[in-house]
Amino acid sequence: MEWRGYRFCYHCSFILLLLLVVVVYVLGDVVPASLASGSAGDDACALMQFRSLVTEDPYGALASWGGRDGNLSASPAPPCGWRGVTCGVRGRRRGRVTALDLRRLGLAGVIATPSSLSGLTYLRRLELAENRLRGGVPSLLPPSLEHLNLSYNALQGAGAAGARLESNNLTGGIPASLGNLTSLTILALTSNNLGGLIPGELGNLCALTSLYLNMNMLEGSIPSSVFNLSSLRHLIVQFNNLTGTLHTSASDRLPRLKLLSVDSNQLRGAIPVFLCNSSQARSGPDDEEFLLRGHP
8 A cells, every 4th residue: 555655646746747847838938928028129129220220221121110100200019020020939039039131122221330230139140131231230249140141231340240241341350259159150251351360269159150251351370269160061261361271180170061262372281181081072173062272
């Protein structure tokens, strides 16, 4: 009897624990949503501040933003139905802006620095490419950001944070603070006027798969920390003023590397043996999967 009673209590305890886990899971989905409903207004206000600096909207892309009549002075409606806006559907992100995609809409205006978009706490993706936006690169972007595309605009200044910022007029150096955006998968700074050294802090971007720094005026060597990015598939640094040698000690640090382009620099030494022996490496002008460029 005692053993049966023990087993009965044990099963009751297990069932109660299971119910507690279910309740916590459900509340984790419901409670933050109720809290987020108030905070969704903050997201709406941040977007409306961004819209207030847009001076031309030739396709009326932002007509759905704001109040029911689109009036900037109206109390903003929830942003999840606005064009280009994506919101989370569960957990803490429910009802909060997670993506903003306004590519190729001919928008003209200014991106303030710092930008109101920095207040989008749960933003993961920001696409503003191929518009006519001026100003600086948004600073203090949330660490949750995974993808940022501001390419082919007319931005100026030193890129404070970002992913795809090619073909702008960025000057100065690559800020070390980029190393704080640890969720980034692509960092593209092609065709700007950036100079100075490549910061070693880029080695903190553990999720990075593609690094494009070509067609700038960068100097010094490629930091050894970059060769610790085990997820890196594309490393493109040609057309700079880089010196030094490639790190031959990185034999097992870049197992996924598909494309290494280092030509038109002042790098010296032989191509590291590990690239030639890599199971995924291919070399030669006719190979479409892997193209290795440089001065052997």
